[in-house]
Amino acid sequence: MAHRTIALDIGSHSVKVLAAESSFGSSSAKIRFYLEEPIAPLAEPLQAAPPEEGKPAAPSDDNPPSQQAADANQGQPLTPAALVAIERLKEQGLLEGDAIAVNYSLAHCLQTDLDLPATLKRDKVEEVLAIQIEDHFPVDPDTLQSSLHLADQIDQEGLRKVMVVSTPFERIQGFLAALEQQGVDPVTVEVSPARLLAACHTLVPALGSAPVAVIDIGHSGSDLCILEGDQIKLLRRINLGGADFTQALADQYHMPWDRAETGKHREGHVEIGTSAPAEGQRITVGLVCRKVASSLAEELSRTFHAFLAREGKSVERLLCCGGGSLLKGLTQYLSLSLGIPTEPLAVGGIKSTQPDAGVKAVGSWGSIVKALGRRPASQFNLRRGSLAYRGSFEFLQSRIPYLLVFFLLLVGALVFSTLTRRSALVARRSAFEETLVSLSQPVFGEAVRNPREVISRLQEATTSGIILPEYSAYELFRDISEALVDLRELGVPVAIERITIDIQRDVITIRGSTDSAISIDEIRTELGGLQCITDVTQERTTQNRTTGDYEFELRAVNSCS
Numbered sequence: 001m002a003h004r005t006i007a008l009d010i011g012s013h014s015v016k017v018l019a020a021e022s023s024f025g026s027s028s029a030k031i032r033f034y035l036e037e038p039i040a041p042l043a044e045p046l047q048a049a050p051p052e053e054g055k056p057a058a059p060s061d062d063n064p065p066s067q068q069a070a071d072a073n074q075g076q077p078l079t080p081a082a083l084v085a086i087e088r089l090k091e092q093g094l095l096e097g098d099a100i101a102v103n104y105s106l107a108h109c110l111q112t113d114l115d116l117p118a119t120l121k122r123d124k125v126e127e128v129l130a131i132q133i134e135d136h137f138p139v140d141p142d143t144l145q146s147s148l149h150l151a152d153q154i155d156q157e158g159l160r161k162v163m164v165v166s167t168p169f170e171r172i173q174g175f176l177a178a179l180e181q182q183g184v185d186p187v188t189v190e191v192s193p194a195r196l197l198a199a200c201h202t203l204v205p206a207l208g209s210a211p212v213a214v215i216d217i218g219h220s221g222s223d224l225c226i227l228e229g230d231q232i233k234l235l236r237r238i239n240l241g242g243a244d245f246t247q248a249l250a251d252q253y254h255m256p257w258d259r260a261e262t263g264k265h266r267e268g269h270v271e272i273g274t275s276a277p278a279e280g281q282r283i284t285v286g287l288v289c290r291k292v293a294s295s296l297a298e299e300l301s302r303t304f305h306a307f308l309a310r311e312g313k314s315v316e317r318l319l320c321c322g323g324g325s326l327l328k329g330l331t332q333y334l335s336l337s338l339g340i341p342t343e344p345l346a347v348g349g350i351k352s353t354q355p356d357a358g359v360k361a362v363g364s365w366g367s368i369v370k371a372l373g374r375r376p377a378s379q380f381n382l383r384r385g386s387l388a389y390r391g392s393f394e395f396l397q398s399r400i401p402y403l404l405v406f407f408l409l410l411v412g413a414l415v416f417s418t419l420t421r422r423s424a425l426v427a428r429r430s431a432f433e434e435t436l437v438s439l440s441q442p443v444f445g446e447a448v449r450n451p452r453e454v455i456s457r458l459q460e461a462t463t464s465g466i467i468l469p470e471y472s473a474y475e476l477f478r479d480i481s482e483a484l485v486d487l488r489e490l491g492v493p494v495a496i497e498r499i500t501i502d503i504q505r506d507v508i509t510i511r512g513s514t515d516s517a518i519s520i521d522e523i524r525t526e527l528g529g530l531q532c533i534t535d536v537t538q539e540r541t542t543q544n545r546t547t548g549d550y551e552f553e554l555r556a557v558n559s560c561s
Contacts, residue, residue: 002493005029005371006097007364008086008184010078013219013243013323014038015085017094018350018364022372023491029368032547034350034357035094037085077108077167077175086182094546095184101367102179102186104382106193106223106237109167110144112136118160122150122379125162133164145169145387149194149232149379163232165191165380172382187371187389192216192363193223193235194378199366200227200319201376203345210316213304214345216363217324219243222296223363226307226315230376234307240296242324245289252288264289270329272336286329293330297337304338319345321362351548473501476508476532476558483526492519495549506558508533513549517541520552532560 002021009016014036022029089095114132116125125132125148130141137144144166151161172189179186196214201207209229216223221241226234245268250260263285270293271286304315318340320331325344335342346358347365354360370377383389433449440448448454480499487494496512510527514520520538528536533556540553 003099004032004097005368006095006100007367007371008095008100008102008186009364009367010082010086010103011218011220012039015082015089016360016364017089018361018368019094019097020368023493029372031347031349031351033094034352034354034361034364036354036360037089039079039081039085041081077105077171078178083178083182086179086184090182090184099187099371100184101188101190101371102184103192103195103363103367104167104172104175104189105221106165106191106235107221107239108171109165109191110137110139111163111165111235114162114164115155115159116162118154118158120160122148125150129164133166136164137166139168141166143169145172145382145384147191147380147382147384151231152229153231163235165194165235165382167382173387176383176387185390186383188367189382190367190370190378190380191235191382193225193237194232194380195363195366195370196223196225196321197227197230197232197366198369198374198377199321199347199362200225200345201230202365202369202374203347203362204319211307211311211313212317212319213300213315214319214321215300215325217241217296217320217322217330219323222322222324224300224303226303228311228313232378233311234303236303238296238299238303240292240299242327244292244295245324245327248288248292249285252283264327268327270327270333272329272332289327289329290333293327293333294337297334300334300338316340318342321345321359323356323360326356326359473503476501476560479530480508480510480527480533483530484523487523487526492522494519494523501558503558508556508558509539510554510556511552513544513551515549517550520550520554523552524554527554527556532558534559 002023004019004021007016007018007020009018016034016036018034019032020029021032086095112133114136116132120128129146129148130144133144133146134141145168146164146166148165149163151163154160176186176189193216196216200212200214207227211226211228211233213224213226215225215238219242220239222238224234224236224238225232242264246257246261246264249255249264249268250257253260253263255263267285268289269286271284271290300318308314318334318338320334320342321344325331331342331344344359345362347361348358350357350361366377436451436454437447437449440446440454444457448457477499484494484496492514494512494514496510498509498511500509502508514523520541524536524538527533536554536556538552539555542551543549544551
């Protein structure tokens with residue numbers, strides 16, 4: 001049976017949805033669809049929330065970008081405009097799945113690294129986490145919702161690096177409550193840059209163990225993750241994205257934002273050469289974009305130098321994804337500026353009207369991999385403790401006392417129900433026997449109380465063709481259902497909408513859906529081999545544009561009437 005997983009990527013410009021299906025025990029997932037729902041501005045401006053107490057320190061050479069995210073108290077994790085976009089997706093039935101994974105911006109988090117004894121297991125680290133981060137964040141640790149990532153490496157002093165990401169509890173609680181109002185109950189809530197770990201490893205087979213940087217360039221900002229093997233070494237949110245290129249063009253040419261955005265998509269590019277405009281000469285689009293790209297390259301260079309100073313290793317490769325990375329010449333410019341190989345990263349096998357969907361869906365694909373429990377995946381998940389997903393083991397473990405009380409009450413109720421039911425069954429048996437006597441008297445000429453004797457006499461009459469048909473509709477339905485279940489166990493993904501058995505006309509109609517025309521032929525062959533079913537014909541076949549599934553109608557003849 002196919003298991004559908006939905007990745008909901010909530011950005012500032014659009015909400016992206018990636019749906020993938022996997023079979024039980026399968027090591028791979030098949031992408032079903034990818035689409036974007038634009039976040040349109042609301043008619044009325046939002047009221048800014050009052051700033052919360054405390055503010056993280058700004059990045060500096062002494063305090064590298066990996067140590068603190070940008071101001072965690074700026075903006076809203078989930079705006080009303082984004083909720084409207086999610087509601088539109090929900091109305092279209094595009095968020096229906098067995099599991100939903102959601103991202104959470106690092107811009108709304110505090111971040112730090114701890115050095116803790118390697119003898120401490122993850123559960124012990126979580127117990128003492130509030131004490132450990134007390135001196136690192138300028139807020140009360142008890143008001144934070146935290147998650148952590150344990151490094152594999154242990155230094156000479158027996159210490160292990162622990163990366164901690166925290167967000168105000170009320171903020172993540174409000175984030176989940178807003179999603180729940182839209183009918184979305186995510187399995188995982190992961191900080192956006194961490195998703196790139198799983199995505200990178202599944203999309204680049206020969207990744208190696210050297211430090212690699214992955215940047216997802218979005219509309220209002222970029223998410224950066226530095227990996228070393230299966231470990232996350234650094235996370236950072238860079239406040240530069242596609243919107244900065246648009247704003248630079250709008251300022252340079254004194255044009256409205258919408259026109260500058262259209263011009264960026266049509267003619268935008270980053271000038272690779274070193275030429276500069278002469279005095280009085282109009283600056284070109286390529287040079288305007290290069291100025292923004294230069295700022296992005298400087299931020300990356302600072303981050304890479306800080307990483308080198310802390311880890312003693314250099315980033316040897318840069319992978320780019322996200323809509324902002326599609327700007328012509330940007331990847332080449334970053335490679336030249338940083339002096340390391342830089343290449344695009346994309347998800348293959350996506351059926352979409354957008355030719356660049358694979359580049360935009362990388363982060364969403366990482367969420368899919370994590371939700372399916374594949375390796376490697378980051379250990380970050382802000383759905384922990386009292387906010388844990390209701391279907392997870394952690395949620396059940398916290399409610400074991402309540403479950404025990406419920407179990408004892410349930411046992412008592414079952415004992416009482418059994419005694420009551422026994423009395424009711426005795427009364428019903430007596431009534432049934434009286435009814436059987438009244439009905440058997442006119443049929444057999446004598447009263448019969450034993451149900452088995454009645455069935456035996458009816459079967460004798462059946463052999464002479466007097467009362468019952470040779471093969472009942474129930475038996476036909478049973479055989480067809482068992483055959484379809486066998487097909488699903490053999491890997492044919494068939495979903496049945498309706499089975500109609502017309503005993504008067506001896507016609508059987510089956511409606512359903514599957515993944516291909518070949519599977520329809522396998523269904524016809526399987527049904528044709530059943531007893532009493534002949535002439536299985538294919539009456540109608542259409543392909544669903546949304547899911548890609550083939551919807552069919554089969555007709556057969558009942559030869560056992």
